[in-house]
Amino acid sequence: MAMKKKPVTGMKDITPREMEIRDYVIRMIKDTYGTFGFSSIETPCVEHIENLSSKQGGENEKLIFKILKRGEKLKIDTAETEMDLVDGGLRYDLTVPLSRYYANNANNLPSPFKALQMGNVWRADRPQRGRYRQFMQCDIDILGEPTILAEIELILATSTLVGKLDFENFTIRINDRRILKAMAACSGFPEESYDTVFIILDKMDKIGKEGVAEELEKEGFAKESIDKYLSLFDEVTEDINGVRRLKELLEGFLDQKIAEELETIIQSVDTVKTAKFQIVFDPTLVRGMSYYTGPIFEISIDGFGGSVGGGGRYDEMIGKFTGQKTCACGFSIGFERIVMLLLERDYQVPSNAGKKAYLIEKNMPGDKLAAIFKEAAEERKNGNIVSVNMMKKNKKFQKEQMTAEGYTEFKEFFCDGIK
Amino acid sequence: MAMKKKPVTGMKDITPREMEIRDYVIRMIKDTYGTFGFSSIETPCVEHIENLSSKQGGENEKLIFKILKRGEKLKIDTAETEMDLVDGGLRYDLTVPLSRYYANNANNLPSPFKALQMGNVWRADRPQRGRYRQFMQCDIDILGEPTILAEIELILATSTLVGKLDFENFTIRINDRRILKAMAACSGFPEESYDTVFIILDKMDKIGKEGVAEELEKEGFAKESIDKYLSLFDEVTEDINGVRRLKELLEGFLDQKIAEELETIIQSVDTVKTAKFQIVFDPTLVRGMSYYTGPIFEISIDGFGGSVGGGGRYDEMIGKFTGQKTCACGFSIGFERIVMLLLERDYQVPSNAGKKAYLIEKNMPGDKLAAIFKEAAEERKNGNIVSVNMMKKNKKFQKEQMTAEGYTEFKEFFCDGIK
Numbered sequence: 139m140a141m142k143k144k145p146v147t148g149m150k151d152i153t154p155r156e157m158e159i160r161d162y163v164i165r166m167i168k169d170t171y172g173t174f175g176f177s178s179i180e181t182p183c184v185e186h187i188e189n190l191s192s193k194q195g196g197e198n199e200k201l202i203f204k205i206l207k208r209g210e211k212l213k214i215d216t217a218e219t220e221m222d223l224v225d226g227g228l229r230y231d232l233t234v235p236l237s238r239y240y241a242n243n244a245n246n247l248p249s250p251f252k253a254l255q256m257g258n259v260w261r262a263d264r265p266q267r268g269r270y271r272q273f274m275q276c277d278i279d280i281l282g283e284p285t286i287l288a289e290i291e292l293i294l295a296t297s298t299l300v301g302k303l304d305f306e307n308f309t310i311r312i313n314d315r316r317i318l319k320a321m322a323a324c325s326g327f328p329e330e331s332y333d334t335v336f337i338i339l340d341k342m343d344k345i346g347k348e349g350v351a352e353e354l355e356k357e358g359f360a361k362e363s364i365d366k367y368l369s370l371f372d373e374v375t376e377d378i379n380g381v382r383r384l385k386e387l388l389e390g391f392l393d394q395k396i397a398e399e400l401e402t403i404i405q406s407v408d409t410v411k412t413a414k415f416q417i418v419f420d421p422t423l424v425r426g427m428s429y430y431t432g433p434i435f436e437i438s439i440d441g442f443g444g445s446v447g448g449g450g451r452y453d454e455m456i457g458k459f460t461g462q463k464t465c466a467c468g469f470s471i472g473f474e475r476i477v478m479l480l481l482e483r484d485y486q487v488p489s490n491a492g493k494k495a496y497l498i499e500k501n502m503p504g505d506k507l508a509a510i511f512k513e514a515a516e517e518r519k520n521g522n523i524v525s526v527n528m529m530k531k532n533k534k535f536q537k538e539q540m541t542a543e544g545y546t547e548f549k550e551f552f553c554d555g556i557k
Numbered sequence: 558m559a560m561k562k563k564p565v566t567g568m569k570d571i572t573p574r575e576m577e578i579r580d581y582v583i584r585m586i587k588d589t590y591g592t593f594g595f596s597s598i599e600t601p602c603v604e605h606i607e608n609l610s611s612k613q614g615g616e617n618e619k620l621i622f623k624i625l626k627r628g629e630k631l632k633i634d635t636a637e638t639e640m641d642l643v644d645g646g647l648r649y650d651l652t653v654p655l656s657r658y659y660a661n662n663a664n665n666l667p668s669p670f671k672a673l674q675m676g677n678v679w680r681a682d683r684p685q686r687g688r689y690r691q692f693m694q695c696d697i698d699i700l701g702e703p704t705i706l707a708e709i710e711l712i713l714a715t716s717t718l719v720g721k722l723d724f725e726n727f728t729i730r731i732n733d734r735r736i737l738k739a740m741a742a743c744s745g746f747p748e749e750s751y752d753t754v755f756i757i758l759d760k761m762d763k764i765g766k767e768g769v770a771e772e773l774e775k776e777g778f779a780k781e782s783i784d785k786y787l788s789l790f791d792e793v794t795e796d797i798n799g800v801r802r803l804k805e806l807l808e809g810f811l812d813q814k815i816a817e818e819l820e821t822i823i824q825s826v827d828t829v830k831t832a833k834f835q836i837v838f839d840p841t842l843v844r845g846m847s848y849y850t851g852p853i854f855e856i857s858i859d860g861f862g863g864s865v866g867g868g869g870r871y872d873e874m875i876g877k878f879t880g881q882k883t884c885a886c887g888f889s890i891g892f893e894r895i896v897m898l899l900l901e902r903d904y905q906v907p908s909n910a911g912k913k914a915y916l917i918e919k920n921m922p923g924d925k926l927a928a929i930f931k932e933a934a935e936e937r938k939n940g941n942i943v944s945v946n947m948m949k950k951n952k953k954f955q956k957e958q959m960t961a962e963g964y965t966e967f968k969e970f971f972c973d974g975i976k
Contacts, residue, residue: 180571518717
């Protein structure tokens with residue numbers, strides 16, 4: 139009976155080498171976020187199909203792996219649509235499950251609730267290099283904290299983590315959805331076209347200011363709005379002074395407190411940071427998801443295109459799901475990207491453990507074998523890795539193989555004594 | 558838009574308290590098995606439906622969560638059976654995926670290959686108290702090691718782990734499928750009825766020797782076979798002497814080497830053990846799965862009915878899957894049971910970290926806030942847990958709540974200075 143040897147399309151077997159990195163990153167995440175008081179939670183990988191199809195998931199709802207009803211509930215004869223056949227699906231993110239979890243358990247949870255979630259999610263995306271249909275997400279969220287304490291904690295926790303993973307020279311960019319809107323309002327764009335404007339603005343780093351101007355013109359926006367808009371960006375530097383300047387420029391369009399709070403976030407992170415990174419004010423930062431309501435942020439590592447994490451405040455979303463308004467702020471770290479970067483750098487997980495191999499000659503008498511295992515146990519107790527193996531005929535090849543696995547010491551045991 | 562708040566039937570949300578235990582057990586498993594040279598691997602949670610339906614999974618194959626085909630491949634109109642509708646399923650154990658993994662990656666894996674797998678599996682079982690449809694399995698397997706080094710390493714690794722988790726007075730029972738068969742043969746039972754005999758023998762601890770005799774009689778077995786069979790058990794003690802005696806009694810029916818190897822396994826484990834446990838020879842140990850071919854073992858914790866893990870040698874199974882004969886031996890630990898036991902004992906995870914809460918008065922100026930976060934960062938750097946929170950109006954209640962969460966120190970920050 140032949141078995142299909144490859145994993146299902148778009149998913150992968152994980153090698154021992156990659157697992158070593160993954161386990162290390164998971165441990166650093168749990169440890170680091172733990173010191174900030176985040177508590178781990180977990181939800182089932184399977185969710186009600188209704189919860190996954192509530193329109194909060196956007197495009198991801200088209201990518202759900204759906205689960206067939208079982209037993210008498212499955213009626214193939216009369217089924218007309220997919221929804222007649224299924225009752226569950228694999229989660230496509232951790233936000234829908236978090237909302238459900240919070241609605242289900244709020245009475246037993248502290249307020250504010252600082253949650254750490256790590257778990258696989260599934261999306262039936264077109265398979266492509268480096269992107270898989272099963273991947274790990276890692277989110278921290280603070281639910282029920284309306285003040286910028288949430289933003290500061292999230293950014294500090296994430297930057298501390300990235301620093302501990304030996305990344306240097308990374309950048310956290312921060313903006314606020316309300317500043318984005320005020321800049322558009324102040325320039326005279328009509329409110330209903332903000333999203334169009336932001337989608338174009340989001341390309342600034344790729345197409346430059348001229349490109350943005352061109353595309354805005356193509357959309358038919360007024361020349362003076364475009365000029366005014368772009369001039370605002372000219373006036374603003376990527377630091378606290380930029381925030382202060384914008385506060386003046388946007389007077390009448392922006393609640394002054396919003397700029398002051400953004401200033402405090404930047405200032406706090408700058409004061410505390412120990413890792414080598416910078417936090418910059420980036421008025422062109424948009425972040426795709428329309429559910430953000432306040433500060434938004436993104437983290438990127440210099441020399442690696444694209445972000446390795448992002449988040450922001452989303453005070454309206456959980457209420458839409460659960461019917462109970464709950465302010466919320468979250469930061470999601472790109473677990474798979476970080477693992478990939480560490481693998482590419484051939485990252486060596488810090489370890490004090492020696493890696494020793496015992497090679498045992500055939501037909502070792504029972505009492506001598508027991509003594510060998512006792513010796514191994516002592517070494518293991520001291521934190522060393524000991525692999526006890528039969529000595530192969532081609533011992534040279536065996537040692538080469540084990541050396542490739544990272545074993546650095548070999549001890550050979552013969553029936554008539556140790557060599 | 559109302560959301561379903563409960564998890565899907567038979568699956569559960571995991572609380573921060575349970576996660577603390579789970580994370581700790583996972584860490585102990587990775588650390589302990591790591592010192593024995595086991596490498597972690599992972600496979601996708603979704604498997605080809607064909608691989609899951611290959612008849613190796615027994616009853617579990619009836620409990621598969623099946624995944625609907627997607628896009629053009631799904632043809633609801635012409636579908637007649639479930640298999641027309643699905644192309645994947647959630648894995649119901651880690652053994653099928655391990656076989657596929659080994660077939661897919663054998664060229665890049667060392668030989669022998671010592672694998673550690675931890676991961677969720679899914680079974681659409683009838684929901685019942687304490688049993689869930691998603692649960693974690695934790696298996697160690699040694700592939701490609703034909704000698705008892707595999708058995709000894711697996712038993713030592715598992716008993717070391719259970720000892721580290723602060724369980725005392727546990728018991729490892731060991732037997733060998735070939736001894737089971739030799740005892741049946743020596744008593745004169747016909748070979749085709751061995752499985753029937755073993756199913757009855759397996760009840761010895763519940764119905765006693767008289768019960769076993771009765772049931773064997775009911776099945777119509779010869780009186781002298783039954784008498785002979787039960788007399789064998791009378792002769793045998795639960796230690797190495799028992800194995801030696803049985804070796805004599807079964808001469809002509811049992812390869813003497815099998816008994817000697819079993820003796821060496823017991824002797825080695827006994828010599829090495831540091832935790833408080835016993836390893837006993839149990840000739841009534843059967844283990845359900847018919848795929849075992851050699852030594853079998855089970856671990857149970859005194860005072861807790863039922864086993865918390867088990868395993869054995871299964872030299873034929875991987876070959877049936879992959880077409881390439883591969884000897885194999887594994888030990889599976891009952892992760893969910895162990896977590897449940899620790900929770901019931903209100904187990905406190907060992908930790909040196911202080912748990913401190915900072916309470917901050919409203920409207921703290923930005924520079925003072927930054928200084929508070931800097932102080933928190935110093936404490937976190939030293940391994941302490943610090944949660945920075947806004948001070949609530951009902952501060953007494955807030956502190957009570959946080960005390961319940963395990964916070965033992967509170968520091969209050971007011972706009973005009975620290976209290």
